[in-house]
Amino acid sequence: MAALSVAVELIMRPADAVVLVVWTPIAVQLARGGSLLAAVPNEGQLDEEEIAAAQGLADAGAEAARRRGYNASGRVAEANESVAKTINDVAREIDACLVVCGQRGRGAFASAVLGSVSHQLSAHAERPVLIAPQHPAQ
Numbered sequence: 001m002a003a004l005s006v007a008v009e010l011i012m013r014p015a016d017a018v019v020l021v022v023w024t025p026i027a028v029q030l031a032r033g034g035s036l037l038a039a040v041p042n043e044g045q046l047d048e049e050e051i052a053a054a055q056g057l058a059d060a061g062a063e064a065a066r067r068r069g070y071n072a073s074g075r076v077a078e079a080n081e082s083v084a085k086t087i088n089d090v091a092r093e094i095d096a097c098l099v100v101c102g103q104r105g106r107g108a109f110a111s112a113v114l115g116s117v118s119h120q121l122s123a124h125a126e127r128p129v130l131i132a133p134q135h136p137a138q
Contacts, residue, residue, distance in 0.1 A: 006128055015097050017072035019061035022086045023054040024079045051076060084120030091127060100130045 026046045058074030065072035079086040091099050101118045118131045 010098055010128070014070070017062070017065045017070040018090075018094055018096070019058050019065060019072060019074045020077060020087060020090055021054040021058040021061070021074070022077050022079045022083045023050045024083070026050070028080055082120060083117045084124065087117070087121060088124065088126055096127060098128045098130060099125075100132065102132050103134050 026043050054076045055074065058076055060074075062072040062074035075090070077086050077090050087099060087101070090096075099121060101121055103116075103118050118129075121129050122131060
C-alpha cells in the first residue's frame, strides 16, 4: 500500500527534473583498475575533457526533457567513491522525490564482477528508484 501511495503522489505532482551525469576522475579510474602508475602526465586535461563531455550529456538530456514538457536542468557531479553513492548524495541534496536510472546492459558476468549502478541504487535506496531497461535499437 505504501508503494501505491508513493506512485500516486509522483504521478499527480510531477516535479522539476534534474538530468545528472556523473563522471569519475582519471586517477580514481586508474586506481580502481589496479594501475600502479604514480601519475598521468595529462591527468588534468583528461579530467577537463570528461567534465565537458558529462556537461554536454547533461545539457542534451535536460533539453530532451524540456521538449517533453518538463522543467529540467542539467547537472554534473564528480564520483570519487561509487557512482551510485554520488547519485544518492545529489538526490539527497536536491531532495529528489524519484531517482530514474537506465540499465547499461553489461550482462550477467560483467555485472557480477563490476557491479551495477542500477543494482546499487535499488539496494541502497533512500528514496524511490525507477530503473528503465535499455531497449535494443530498432
